[in-house]
Amino acid sequence: MTYxxxxxxxxxxxxxxxxxxxxxSEDTLNTIKTELVxxxxxxxxxxxxxxxxxxxxxxxxxxYKSVLNHKNGTMRAKTLHTEIIFNLSPINNIMDALRxxxxxxxxxxxxxxxxxxxxxxxxYKHLRKIVGAEAVEINDRVLEGLINVPKVKKIYxxxxxxxxxxHLQQLLTRLAIGACILRGN
Amino acid sequence: MTxxxxxxxxxxxxxxxxxxxxxxxxxxxxxxxxxxxxSKPCLPHQDKFIIKFRPRKPYRHPKIDAAITKNRTIxxxxxxxxxxxxxxxxxSVILADFPNGIIWMEYLGKxxxxxxxxxxxxxxxxxxxVLADESLCLGSEVQQACINVGLxxxxxxxxxxxxxxxxxxxxxxxxxxxVLIDFGLSSYSGMAEDKAVDLxxxxxxxxxxxxxxxxxxxxxxxxxxxxxxxxxxxxxxxxKLVETLRKLDEVRLRGRKRSMLG
Numbered sequence: 478m479t480y481x482x483x484x485x486x487x488x489x490x491x492x493x494x495x496x497x498x499x500x501x502s503e504d505t506l507n508t509i510k511t512e513l514v515x516x517x518x519x520x521x522x523x524x525x526x527x528x529x530x531x532x533x534x535x536x537x538x539x540x541y542k543s544v545l546n547h548k549n550g551t552m553r554a555k556t557l558h559t560e561i562i563f564n565l566s567p568i569n570n571i572m573d574a575l576r577x578x579x580x581x582x583x584x585x586x587x588x589x590x591x592x593x594x595x596x597x598x599x600x601y602k603h604l605r606k607i608v609g610a611e612a613v614e615i616n617d618r619v620l621e622g623l624i625n626v627p628k629v630k631k632i633y634x635x636x637x638x639x640x641x642x643x644h645l646q647q648l649l650t651r652l653a654i655g656a657c658i659l660r661g662n
Numbered sequence: 663m664t665x666x667x668x669x670x671x672x673x674x675x676x677x678x679x680x681x682x683x684x685x686x687x688x689x690x691x692x693x694x695x696x697x698x699x700x701s702k703p704c705l706p707h708q709d710k711f712i713i714k715f716r717p718r719k720p721y722r723h724p725k726i727d728a729a730i731t732k733n734r735t736i737x738x739x740x741x742x743x744x745x746x747x748x749x750x751x752x753x754s755v756i757l758a759d760f761p762n763g764i765i766w767m768e769y770l771g772k773x774x775x776x777x778x779x780x781x782x783x784x785x786x787x788x789x790x791x792v793l794a795d796e797s798l799c800l801g802s803e804v805q806q807a808c809i810n811v812g813l814x815x816x817x818x819x820x821x822x823x824x825x826x827x828x829x830x831x832x833x834x835x836x837x838x839x840x841v842l843i844d845f846g847l848s849s850y851s852g853m854a855e856d857k858a859v860d861l862x863x864x865x866x867x868x869x870x871x872x873x874x875x876x877x878x879x880x881x882x883x884x885x886x887x888x889x890x891x892x893x894x895x896x897x898x899x900x901x902k903l904v905e906t907l908r909k910l911d912e913v914r915l916r917g918r919k920r921s922m923l924g
Binding site: 485486487489532533534537538540541542545617635638639646647650651652654655656658659662 | 675676677678696697698699700702703704736739740742743746747748749754755756757758759760
């Protein structure tokens with residue numbers, strides 16, 4: 478399995494497709510970015526750079542929040558895919574969230590997410606064509622190696638927090654989720 | 663009464679099994695085995711979670727009720743997030759739904775040999791009633807636990823945070839490491855008065871739930887409280903300690919309320 482099917486216990490009818498690609502070329506990333514801005518239907522995915530995605534728990538919190546907001550009709554962003562990016566951010570500004578968490582030509586590692594009813598195998602085939610690479614397994618250990626800790630600390634304002642280096646990923650996850658929950662309040 | 667509230671919360675949490683743990687005037691606390699979005703969270707207990715729910719109050723105006731519920735839920739989550747950031751042991755937040763007054767948090771505490779949750783109250787009662795041996799009740803294990811609780815409360819106060827409802831059941835022991843819970847009445851204050859009242863509330867709670875040995879327990883709690891004020895981590899801790907203890911003597915004479923009116 479190279480992609481993940483996420484089922485939230487509260488929303489079993491809304492499965493989410495999650496996959497990770499590493500070493501994507503800068504040209505491809507630039508194309509993806511242009512096509513996303515042009516709202517090309519073929520590129521209707523949520524693309525994230527891996528610099529600030531601390532762990533699966535962090536990512537899934539955003540998925541849950543976004544699907545919930547989608548169901549309740551309380552989304553702040555225009556689409557569910559943008560909402561996922563926005564809900565990762567501790568700052569109440571969608572443009573800012575897109576800039577920080579969205580696809581970044583300087584970061585060759587990309588997480589692609591899609592909320593859809595289409596069969597996931599088809600989705601993956603299509604995605605492989607766009608990205609031009611094979612997906613790799615996504616888990617906490619892989620993500621830990623891809624995060625940029627100083628940048629994460631800066632975004633989530635954790636420079637004054639007491640962090641135990643041994644459980645860094647765990648602590649950062651807890652603190653980042655806390656910051657996302659409290660965004661704007 | 664409770665059934666009605668459970669129905670209310672089930673609307674917001676479909677497919678989630680709920681088991682009532684405790685009920686207060688303001689909120690209901692549930693335990694569940696399902697994590698809302700991830701089956702392997704970075705937490706010590708991966709199959710138990712706590713949900714705190716503030717139900718609607720029918721006697722309040724709906725608009726005011728919604729605002730109060732939302733603000734109190736936000737306040738509590740903020741307090742808990744700040745504690746995590748400061749490294750003070752408290753449950754961390756998993757998820758919050760402010761308008762509906764729902765907070766998901768980490769499960770903490772162990773089971774005691776007699777099946778009760780390891781709150782300080784149950785733990786001390788276990789020593790007092792089940793083991794019922796004075797040398798154990800006043801032994802070094804209990805002493806160390808009380809000192810650790812004192813250290814924890816001291817740390818909280820040194821960060822100008824007030825728990826507001828310190829009782830022995832609002833302190834959990836996770837392998838003799840104390841953890842604070844229930845921040846429904848918490849506030850921020852640097853005043854010695856508020857800290858002294860916080861300590862006084864704990865002192866009274868200890869006196870009423872553990873009357874037999876409460877003077878020993880309180881002595882050890884204050885010993886830990888004094889110890890942390892002397893640590894190098896906090897500047898001018900000594901001065902703050904003197905002020906708080908002086909106020910505590912005052913509060914002991916007059917009670918929790920500042921004025922005798924009303």
